[in-house]
Amino acid sequence: MLLAIDVGNSQVAVGMFDGEALVGHWRFTTGVLTEDEMRWELTGVLALDGFTPKDIAGVVIASVVPSVTTTLREVAPALTSGGEVVVVEPGTKTGMPILIDNPREVGADRIVNAVAARERHGMPAIVVDFGTSTNFDVVSPDGAYVGGVIAPGVEIATNALVGGTAALRRVEFTPPRSPIGKGTVEAIQSGALYGHAGLVDGIVQRIAGELEGDPVVIATGGLSSTIVPHCRLVDSTDEYLTLEGLRLIYDMNLEGE
Numbered sequence: 146m147l148l149a150i151d152v153g154n155s156q157v158a159v160g161m162f163d164g165e166a167l168v169g170h171w172r173f174t175t176g177v178l179t180e181d182e183m184r185w186e187l188t189g190v191l192a193l194d195g196f197t198p199k200d201i202a203g204v205v206i207a208s209v210v211p212s213v214t215t216t217l218r219e220v221a222p223a224l225t226s227g228g229e230v231v232v233v234e235p236g237t238k239t240g241m242p243i244l245i246d247n248p249r250e251v252g253a254d255r256i257v258n259a260v261a262a263r264e265r266h267g268m269p270a271i272v273v274d275f276g277t278s279t280n281f282d283v284v285s286p287d288g289a290y291v292g293g294v295i296a297p298g299v300e301i302a303t304n305a306l307v308g309g310t311a312a313l314r315r316v317e318f319t320p321p322r323s324p325i326g327k328g329t330v331e332a333i334q335s336g337a338l339y340g341h342a343g344l345v346d347g348i349v350q351r352i353a354g355e356l357e358g359d360p361v362v363i364a365t366g367g368l369s370s371t372i373v374p375h376c377r378l379v380d381s382t383d384e385y386l387t388l389e390g391l392r393l394i395y396d397m398n399l400e401g402e
Contacts, residue, residue: 148201148224149391150187150217151254152208154277156367159187160388161196167385169194172367175210183213184220203228205395207253207387231398233257238397242289251290254387255282258365259290261390265383266363269356271349272386273379275366277301279341281348286358294348299341299368303333318371342375349378 147162152175161169171190178186191197204221208214214232221230231237233253241260245251254274259282262270270284278301281294297305299318307313316333324339326332353360364373365386373379383389 146196146200146202147392147395148191148204149388149395150204150206150208150221151257151387151391152206152210152213152217153254154209156276157213158388159190160385160391161191161194161201162388162392165392167388169196170385170388175213177212178216180216180219183216184223187220187224198224199226201225201228203230203395203399205231205233205391207233207257207391209252209254229395229399231395233391233394237394239394240397241284244285244289245292252280255280255293256290257387257390257394258282259284259390260393261383261386262361262363263288264393265386265389266361266381269358269360271352271360271362273345273349273362273364273366273369274387275299275364275368275372279345279366281352283352283356283360285356294352296344296348299337299372302341303337306333306336318368320375338372338375341372342377345372345376346378353378 149160151158155175156172157175159171160167201224204225206217235249239256239260258272262272263284268284268288269286272282274280278298279296283291283293285291307315316330321331321334324335326335349362362378362380364379364382369382373382
């Protein structure tokens with residue numbers, strides 16, 4: 146089986162694949178962990194569903210946190226039964242042209258999402274990844290990665306609002322009774338949910354105007370289920386898009402070996 150690890154700024158998403166089937170998935174908080182702590186964390190979540198390193202034939206990693214990337218490079222070989230470890234980085238085979246000014250600066254997770262979107266949903270495509278930031282990644286009609294947009298995530302934006310004011314407080318991200326808030330809590334909820342949904346729809350509309358053809362718009366990321374119900378231009382949600390992209394890239398890099 147294949148272990149896929151996606152390290153974001155806030156959370157680590159882990160998936161176990163048996164062939165093309167995702168047979169297990171877990172999340173834990175991204176933190177500053179030693180190699181021993183990281184190995185303990187990963188073997189612990191795998192053990193929840195009865196998996197051990199003996200079950201794992203390979204590991205594939207995408208990380209936007211350099212310190213965690215370094216730790217995982219050291220830990221990953223001990224998590225397999227002797228299989229390959231693939232880290233998505235400049236030089237890793239992805240099968241996708243990256244047509245931006247500096248291809249080395251784009252986050253690994255963004256390329257992984259674009260690869261998965263092209264394979265699973267077609268072209269052209271716009272991926273909206275709801276995480277610490279809300280990322281928009283664009284696949285052209287001919288299957289190239291052509292750039293994207295980075296916006297503050299809904300939690301970052303709301304925390305900044307609360308932290309920069311004296312009387313406002315944190316709220317749950319649940320829909321208010323009406324877009325017109327009848328109190329401070331509902332007003333913040335309306336601004337957070339409908340404001341972010343409007344941001345998504347506005348950016349998607351502008352990106353689509355730059356593309357030939359009608360792009361499919363796919364949402365993913367931990368906060369997608371919170372925001373997407375209030376969006377008008379998102380076609381579907383693919384919760385495990387990044388993990389699927391990691392599996393595809395791992396297979397590409399083992400072809401011919």
